Each structure stands twice: as C-alpha cells, then as structure tokens.
Amino acid sequence: MNVDKDRYFLELAIEEAEAALNEDTYPIGAVIVDDNNNLIAKGRNQVHPHQDATAHAEIDAIRNAGQAILNAKVSRQKFAIYTSLEPCPMCTGGILFANIKKVVWLLNDDLGFGGYRKIKGTNVFDERFNEVELIEEPYADLKNRQMKLMTKWSNNRNNIVNLRSAEK
Numbered sequence: 739m740n741v742d743k744d745r746y747f748l749e750l751a752i753e754e755a756e757a758a759l760n761e762d763t764y765p766i767g768a769v770i771v772d773d774n775n776n777l778i779a780k781g782r783n784q785v786h787p788h789q790d791a792t793a794h795a796e797i798d799a800i801r802n803a804g805q806a807i808l809n810a811k812v813s814r815q816k817f818a819i820y821t822s823l824e825p826c827p828m829c830t831g832g833i834l835f836a837n838i839k840k841v842v843w844l845l846n847d848d849l850g851f852g853g854y855r856k857i858k859g860t861n862v863f864d865e866r867f868n869e870v871e872l873i874e875e876p877y878a879d880l881k882n883r884q885m886k887l888m889t890k891w892s893n894n895r896n897n898i899v900n901l902r903s904a905e906k
C-alpha cells in the first residue's frame with residue numbers, strides 16, 4: 739500500500755471529480771485519509787447542485803469527516819487530504835483549521851483560484867504551513883485526466899463564462 743498509497747487516494751479523488759462534472763458543477767473531488775490509510779471521508783464540488791458558492795470539494799470532505807477531524811486534533815493524528823486541484827484560498831484556510839497535515843493535489847491551479855501556494859508564499863501562518871507536507875502533481879497521467887475534466891468543464895452550461903454569454 740505504501741508505494742501507491744498516494745495514487746490510490748488520488749484516483750478516489752478524481753472519481754469524485756468526475757461525479758461532480760456529471761452533476762454539472764466544477765470537476766473537483768477530495769478525500770480525507772487517516773495516518774493508518776483508512777478512508778475517513780469523501781467530498782466533491784457541489785456549488786451548482788446546492789446553489790452554494792462555498793460548497794467546494796475540500797470543504798465538503800472536511801464537513802463529511804465530522805467528528806473524526808475533531809478527534810484527530812485531540813489525539814494528534816495526522817490526517818491527509820487528496821484533492822484533484824490545488825485548493826483555493828477558502829479551502830486552504832479550511833485545511834489549516836481542520837489540522838490536516840498532508841496535502842496532495844493532482845493539478846496546480848495557476849489560471850483559476852488556486853491559493854495554497856500563493857498564501858504559503860506570503861509567509862503568513864508559517865507555523866501552520868510548516869507542519870503540512872505538500873505534494874503537487876505527483877502523477878502525470880492523473881494530472882492529464884484532471885486537465886481533461888477542466889476542459890470539459892469549460893464547455894459546461896453552468897460554467898460562468900457560458901452563463902454570461904447565455905445572458906446576452
């Protein structure tokens with residue numbers, strides 16, 4: 739399990755991303771795992787189905803993890819989050835609040851709202867960020883799968899660009 743652990747959980751995250759796209763929302767999925775490699779929670783973007791701008795995949799996974807997150811804080815367990823896209827500023831904050839100690843994502847988000855590296859780069863909350871292991875884009879093939887999902891999303895009727903042009 740050790741060698742391919744990250745890959746296994748990233749595959750679960752991208753399955754969630756695919757489910758999100760099938761629900762006509764941003765193709766982003768996330769899973770939370772404990773330090774014994776037990777799957778704690780899954781999440782996916784639900785912005786459009788729930789009409790909630792904050793319903794991001796990482797926040798959804800953290801909410802679904804529920805009490806387990808609080809228990810992990812008490813017992814100092816090290817949870818990891820695997821997500822298909824670099825977390826935005828809101829989810830970066832959520833990850834720090836949830837005391838998650840490892841973040842792995844499939845695709846950097848330089849064009850959209852990717853925030854993790856930007857906030858980390860400003861040297862704020864250093865003590866928090868320094869406790870979190872970060873792995874970016876570890877698998878080219880899975881990264882490519884996520885890029886294809888993002889391309890499909892750009893053509894989706896709920897994409898904001900397409901919603902705007904439909905207004906005209």
Ligand SMILES: [Zn+2]
Binds near residue numbers: 794795825827828830
């Ligand atoms: Zn987010």
